[in-house]
Amino acid sequence: MKTQKNTELIIIGGSAGSLQVIIEMIKKLEETVQIPILLVVHRKAQSGNILQTLLQQFTEIPVIEIEDKAEVRNRTIYIAPADYHLLFENKKNMSLDSSEKMNYSRPSIDVTFRSAAEIYGENMIGILLSGANADGVEGLAYIKKNNGQVWIQDPETAEVDYMPKHAVEKIDYDLIVKPANLADYINHLYSI
Numbered sequence: 001m002k003t004q005k006n007t008e009l010i011i012i013g014g015s016a017g018s019l020q021v022i023i024e025m026i027k028k029l030e031e032t033v034q035i036p037i038l039l040v041v042h043r044k045a046q047s048g049n050i051l052q053t054l055l056q057q058f059t060e061i062p063v064i065e066i067e068d069k070a071e072v073r074n075r076t077i078y079i080a081p082a083d084y085h086l087l088f089e090n091k092k093n094m095s096l097d098s099s100e101k102m103n104y105s106r107p108s109i110d111v112t113f114r115s116a117a118e119i120y121g122e123n124m125i126g127i128l129l130s131g132a133n134a135d136g137v138e139g140l141a142y143i144k145k146n147n148g149q150v151w152i153q154d155p156e157t158a159e160v161d162y163m164p165k166h167a168v169e170k171i172d173y174d175l176i177v178k179p180a181n182l183a184d185y186i187n188h189l190y191s192i
Contacts, residue, residue, distance in 0.1 A: 007149075007189055008091065008123040009072070010035055011116055013109030013139070015042040015131030017159025021179040022129070026058045026077065028183030033061070034074040035189065038086070038116075040109045042131065045083035052079055068096040080107040087115040103135035113139025122147035127177070129153045131163030140171045151175040151185070 014022065018041060029037075043051065049065050055077065056063040063077045064070070070078070072092055080086040084096040085107050102108035113126050113136060126143040128136045130153060140150045150173045155165040157178050168176065177185060 006123050007035055007125055009038065009116060009120050010125045010127065010186065011038045011040060011112060012127040012129060013040045013113065013131075013136040014129030015105075015109075015133065015135065015160070015163060017130030017132075018153075020159070021153065021182065023055065023058060024179055025182045025186070026055055026061075026063075028187070029059060029061060030183075030187045031060050031075075033186060033189075035186075036072050036074055036076050036078060037186070038078045038080065038112070040080045040086060040107050040112045042105050042107075042109075042135070043082050045106075055079070066094055066096065070094045080112060082107075085111045087111070088119045091119055103133050105133070105135050109136035110139035114142045117143045117146040117148055120146075120148065125149040125151060127151040127153075127182070128164055128167050130158035130160050132160045133163065134166050136163060137167045137170055140167055140173075144172055149174045151177050153182075154178050 052063050052065045061077055065079045065081050083106055087095050087097055089095050102111055126140050144150050152167045152173050153164045154176050155161040158164050
């Protein structure tokens, strides 16, 4: 794996079976991690901010559900809100979009991966976790095309392996990650 000392953004996409992986990662994240981490997780449209409340209890790093025109800040975990696509306007601002669902999903992991790749290029990492559809696979390909890093959950460790298995078969990835090691890789991005 190439070192990624210039990483400015990490986006983690997941669907069915990804929440436990995210919780375990957040528990082990060191407070010194300065990179913004963005979570794009498929969930019901009316789920409110339950996910934010749940995740915040496992970390001292601020967990924020994104509002339209939100500013990108270091040392923050962001959550894409239910029923909105998340887009990047530039490296400082995010916006929300309620256009049609992609891959039966809003937020769509593909939409956010693609938007971020256009802005961050080689300075981002896209991570795809457990899930039951192919959302995120095309976005990972776009991240790779723009010289970003692609990490995929080891399909053998996924509760629902369709999403990561599909990605492994189609994408030139940088790293296959076991859930137990995900936080360690993020924690050591700047010390590899």
